[in-house]
Amino acid sequence: MKRFRKYALWLSIVALMLVLSGCTNTDPITSESTGIWNHFFVYPFSWLILLVAKVTFGNFGLAIILVTIMIRILILPLMIKQVKSSVAMRALQPQMEKIRKKYKNPKDPAQAQKMQAETMALYQKNGVNPLSGCLPALIQMPILMAFYYAIRRTPEIASQQFLWFGLGAPDPSLVLPVLAGLITFLQTKVTPNPAMDQNPSMKMVFYIMPVMIITAGIGLPAVLPLYWVISGVFSVIQTYILYKVYQKPELAK
Incomplete structure (x- = not known):
């Protein structure tokens, strides 16, 4: 199970690096674009941006803000499922720690098998599925990546101007990239992650991510850090509220 979570984490990081580096097709997206990814994922989001832009009288900055919020609301059920799973797993941490201490040599195949069996029994007894916290995050990934590329393509x-910056050029004030990095850092703080607390190398990765966001945002069109800022702010507020709502009483001690 830990291995699955580790792979899920690194898959997320690889996806982030691909997004930041722009290593995929950046040709303009149209209804004639071929391929499943282009036609059924990226283009619908591009169409939605253009549609909302008409409602906002051609203000693409405002259109992207509105569509970003719409998408975050759309994936809210996945976020709720992820939070519920995270809270349930945290509630079981003391009992899981006792199991780990009981079997002090996990490299011994016999002990490892017993520890795994006891851990799974604990999950079943409490109605907890450890995979249910990872799967919603993996499902969200293609949705958010498709929207990212719809913006870029x-x-x-x-050619549009929004507030003090042009959407198609880097933010000359660097305000947006710095804000995006700070909000990314804040997201790691408001999201409880026992695995990250127990693994120093994993914690380091989460500290590196805001730096990657700032570095990439400095050279990318300002519309992208604008999206990261709006999406990040909404995610921070959403995460904070959901953990307050679903937090179990025993975890408040």
Whole structure:
């Protein structure tokens, strides 16, 4: 189970690196674009941005903010499922720690098998599925990545001005990249993650991510850090509220 969570984490990091580096197709997206990813994932989001932009009288900055919030609301059920799983797993941490101490040599195949069997019995007794916390995050990933590329590959956006910056050029004030990095860091703080607390190398990765966001945001069109800021702010507020709502009483001690 730990191995699955580890793979899920590194898959998320690889996806983030691909997004930040722009290593995929950045040609303009249209209804004629071929391929399942382009036609059924990226183009619908591009179409939605253009549709909302008409409602906002051609204000693409405002359109992207509105669509970002719409998408975050759309994936809210997945977020709720993820939070519930995280809270349930945290509630079981003391009992899981006792099991780990009981079997002090997990490299011994016999002890490892007994520890795994006892851990799974604990999950079943409490109705907890450890995979239910990872799967919602993996399902969200293609949705958010498709929206990211829809923003990047919709040519109408690049020529637009919003607030003090042009959407198609880097933010000259660097305000957006720095904000995006700070909000990314804040997201790691408001999201409880026992695995990260127990693994120093994993914790280091989460500290590196905000630096990657800032570095990439400095050179990318300002529309992308704008999206990261809005998405991040909504995610922080959403996460804080959900953990308050679903927090179990015994965890408040």
